[in-house]
Amino acid sequence: MSDVWDWEYALEILPILGEASLITVKATILGFILALIIGLVFAIARMVGPKWTRWGTGGIVEFIRSTPLLIQIFFLYYVMPEFGVTLNAMLIGVVALGLHYGSYCSEVYRAGLDNIPKGQWEASIALNLSPVTTFKDVIIPQAIPPVVPALGNYLVALFKETPLLSAIAVLELMQTAKILGSESFQYTEPITLVGLFFLVFSLISAELVRRVEKFLKTRRGGRA
Amino acid sequence: MNHAYSKLVVAIIISFIAGLSVASFAGFREFLPELLRGALVTVQITLGGAVVAIVAALIAAISKMYGPGPVRWLAITYIETFRGTSALVQLFWLFFVLPNFGILLEPLTVGIVALGLNIGAYGAEVIRGAINSVSRGQWEAARALNITQMQALRRIILPQAFVAMIPPWGNLFIELLKATALVSLITLSDLAFKAQQMNQNTLRTMEIFSIVLIMYLALSMIITISMRAFERHASRGLHRGRVS
Numbered sequence: 221m222s223d224v225w226d227w228e229y230a231l232e233i234l235p236i237l238g239e240a241s242l243i244t245v246k247a248t249i250l251g252f253i254l255a256l257i258i259g260l261v262f263a264i265a266r267m268v269g270p271k272w273t274r275w276g277t278g279g280i281v282e283f284i285r286s287t288p289l290l291i292q293i294f295f296l297y298y299v300m301p302e303f304g305v306t307l308n309a310m311l312i313g314v315v316a317l318g319l320h321y322g323s324y325c326s327e328v329y330r331a332g333l334d335n336i337p338k339g340q341w342e343a344s345i346a347l348n349l350s351p352v353t354t355f356k357d358v359i360i361p362q363a364i365p366p367v368v369p370a371l372g373n374y375l376v377a378l379f380k381e382t383p384l385l386s387a388i389a390v391l392e393l394m395q396t397a398k399i400l401g402s403e404s405f406q407y408t409e410p411i412t413l414v415g416l417f418f419l420v421f422s423l424i425s426a427e428l429v430r431r432v433e434k435f436l437k438t439r440r441g442g443r444a
Numbered sequence: 445m446n447h448a449y450s451k452l453v454v455a456i457i458i459s460f461i462a463g464l465s466v467a468s469f470a471g472f473r474e475f476l477p478e479l480l481r482g483a484l485v486t487v488q489i490t491l492g493g494a495v496v497a498i499v500a501a502l503i504a505a506i507s508k509m510y511g512p513g514p515v516r517w518l519a520i521t522y523i524e525t526f527r528g529t530s531a532l533v534q535l536f537w538l539f540f541v542l543p544n545f546g547i548l549l550e551p552l553t554v555g556i557v558a559l560g561l562n563i564g565a566y567g568a569e570v571i572r573g574a575i576n577s578v579s580r581g582q583w584e585a586a587r588a589l590n591i592t593q594m595q596a597l598r599r600i601i602l603p604q605a606f607v608a609m610i611p612p613w614g615n616l617f618i619e620l621l622k623a624t625a626l627v628s629l630i631t632l633s634d635l636a637f638k639a640q641q642m643n644q645n646t647l648r649t650m651e652i653f654s655i656v657l658i659m660y661l662a663l664s665m666i667i668t669i670s671m672r673a674f675e676r677h678a679s680r681g682l683h684r685g686r687v688s
Contacts, residue, residue: 224544286618286664287657288625291636295657298649380530387629394532407540415529415537422528 230409233400237413240396247314247392248379254318255378256371259325263333264355266326284323290384292316297388313385321378328370332363365436372429376422383414393417475642475652482638483659489555489624489634490663494617496560501567509572510593519568526565531623534558539630555627563620570612574605607679614671618664625660635659 265277284292293316300307307315336359344354386395397410500522507519526534535558542549549557578601586596628637639656643649 283657283661286622286668287660288622288636290625290628291639291653291656291660294636294640294643295649295653298643299653302650383530383532384626386532394536398536401540407536408544411533411537411541415533418529418533419525423524426528 224408226406226409229404229406230413233410234413236400237393237396237410237417240391240393241417243310243390243392244379244382247310247317247382247385247390248375250314251317251321251382252375252378254314255321255325255374258318258322259329262323262326263329266330267333268351281323281326284320289316289320289381290387292320293384293388309385309388309390312388313382313390317378317381317385320381321374324374324377325371328367328374329363331370332367333359335366336363368436369429369433372425372432376425376429379425380418380422475648475655478642479635479638479652479655479659482633482635483663485552485632485634486621486624486636487663489552489559489627489632490617490621492556493560493563493620493624496556497563497567497616497620498613500561500564501571504564504568505571505575506597508568509575510597522561523565523568526562527569531559531562532626532629534562535626535630551627551630551632554630555624555632559620559623559627562623563616566619567613567616570609570616571605574608574612575601577608578604607675610671610675610678614667614675617667617671621660621664621667 262277262281266274266281268274293313296312296316297309300312340358340362341354344358349358382392383394385392386398389395393414397414400410401407504519504522507515508523511519535554538549538554538558539551542554575597582600582604583596586600591600624634625636627634628640631637633641635656639652643652646652
């Protein structure tokens with residue numbers, strides 16, 4: 221057993237991995253905030269405006285959703301400098317995650333927006349509310365709460381994709397584990413620990429999403 | 445239905461325009477053969493992974509639903525572990541850690557097995573949901589006709605659940621296709637790997653990555669279109685003669 225798993229080494233690298241996990245969490249949070257904003261923009265652009273912008277946005281969303289995130293990360297990483305925009309790897313990673321999951325989130329928002337009865341729009345027009353006020357104060361507050369659990373699932377999915385940032389040398393969990401492994405030729409401990417870290421966090425966040433879902437359900441039920 | 449088609453049309457139009465503009469790049473002819481060789485590896489892994497995923501999902505779903513205690517726990521552990529960690533970690537684990545246990549696999553096998561097991565864990569939940577969506581009366585009728593549970597599952601429940609599974613499996617196959625890009629990180633020369641390699645050699649980033657993105661888009665559209673055709677084929681006659 222001691223051949224396969226070295227406890228001493230595992231304990232030694234634990235603090236280093238713990239530090240790296242902060243980068244992973246940071247990328248997750250920033251990426252998801254960006255995804256929430258981009259998703260809403262995409263969703264609204266697909267609903268209002270002239271036909272060609274609606275279709276164009278639809279095409280972009282489909283394109284982003286059906287190509288691999290890894291290629292998108294590489295694309296941003298290598299192509300941006302050609303246009304004279306140099307961002308650090310972390311920022312590129314966050315933007316790529318935000319764009320990719322933003323297009324997934326836009327579908328979720330759309331489901332929420334589609335569920336708003338037409339009468340709400342008509343009532344807002346009848347009350348002489350401006351389109352912006354209608355969106356901000358009437359439609360969004362009704363459309364978002366029911367889709368929060370679905371958005372939560374994408375938060376978990378995004379979190380699990382952050383190891384891809386190791387491909388552009390962001391020092392997050394996976395990259396740190398690989399470096400540790402290549403220094404000591406012991407890959408078992410670092411990679412297994414990274415796996416466990418993801419498992420624990422995913423289980424915790426899945427439970428949180430379930431709680432939020434239950435809370436929202438009882439709150440809506442209580443009101444009606 | 446109509447809406448889904450209009451989305452498809454948009455995608456086709458956009459990829460056509462993008463394809464034309466890429467084709468006008470001078471480097472198109474130069475890059476294409478090498479990239480197509482990479483695409484072949486990508487297709488290979490997608491197909492192999494899909495087979496592994498379907499088998500794993502079927503075994504896991506049925507074990508979780510009908511297996512005795514220990515088997516059920518094993519299935520739940522498999523599903524939760526593979527859904528709870530990221531695909532890249534699983535890939536690296538099989539690639540770097542398994543040799544420590546004396547199991548040496550080729551990178552291609554690692555890629556197919558790791559991605560297949562990853563998608564299979566999600567697929568297991570899809571299969572479970574589809575089986576649960578078949579009405580209880582079907583089970584009761586099967587029992588009344590003295591059909592064994594195994595027979596009922598195989599000949600009565602699964603054929604009905606099958607059609608409901610097709611669209612979510614289509615999505616999973618697209619996820620699988622996208623996930624195959626990860627195998628480039630364990631030295632397999634798939635489409636993503638070739639793109640990286642050629643980019644380092646020629647530094648014509650924009651052209652190479654545009655072509656590659658469009659190739660992935662084309663592959664996922666092939667999956668979408670064929671799954672939709674398959675769904676139409678499989679659901680033919682299903683509603684005929686049903687008492688509603």
